[in-house]
Amino acid sequence: MMKRRPLLEYALLGLLAHRPMTGYGLRRIFASTPMGVFSDSPGSIYPALARLERDGLIRATGQPGARAGSRLLAPTRKGLAALRRWLSAEITRENIVRRMDELLLRFAFMDQHLDAASVDRFLGQLAEAASAYVNELRAYVRSAAGPPSSTGRLALEHGIAAYHATAQWARRTRAVWRKSHALDIP
Missing domain, CATH: 1.20.58 (Methane Monooxygenase Hydroxylase; Chain G, domain 1)
Structure with a gap:
């Protein structure tokens, strides 16, 4: 059975699949659009991004050791596959x-x-x-x-x-x- 990830993580994956962004860019989207219902708090977004990166679903490009908000983030193949599985799940x-x-x-x-x-x-x-x-x-x-x-x-x-x-x-x-x-x- 597939691990149920927090909804915020899928929202982040979906946005990053649209185009690579920084953590700060993602926060701005959450703060200025209806996506804010999923959280615009850095205390939620950055830990969610860290979990996605740790689990191999996103990767960061840019300078090693750069601040989390300044690294460009993009989904990996594994991340895109997880996103597609979530999108195509049966409705219960x-x-x-x-x-x-x-x-x-x-x-x-x-x-x-x-x-x-x-x-x-x-x-x-x-x-x-x-x-x-x-x-x-x-x-x-x-x-x-x-x-x-x-x-x-x-x-x-x-x-x-x-x-x-x-x-x-x-x-x-x-x-x-x-x-x-x-x-x-x-």
Whole structure:
């Protein structure tokens, strides 16, 4: 079984796979873009980069002994392979319930590293899994064990609407993806 790496490490690998950068350059991206949800703290980013380098997933170029923030970092073949495995992992119920941010991060990096059919498969799995969870939540609301209070029910309805919107987005995005990549998949 593949070691589950922290999400920040995959975010760093994905950014470095796009183009080599310094640790400081990565921090600036995290501090100035929506990527900041994964951390813009040097106390998180630099240790994550050190783990990736120690594990042979990235390498540094530049002067030996140079400050960590000034060395140019790039993924190794092993790092790119780990990134591709993470990007192409099956979507599980657990991913839908607890890791939607991870799923969307995976999608954001896919077109650079996976073939069009793999991206299509991901979007199909996302739509199906989100729809299945919507049905599960609706069944819970209808059951005797459903939310005991009106505010609990209203909060649950927000969750249902959010997962339903995710499923709809995945279906629309899949249709656009198929058209733009001339995929004729049933």
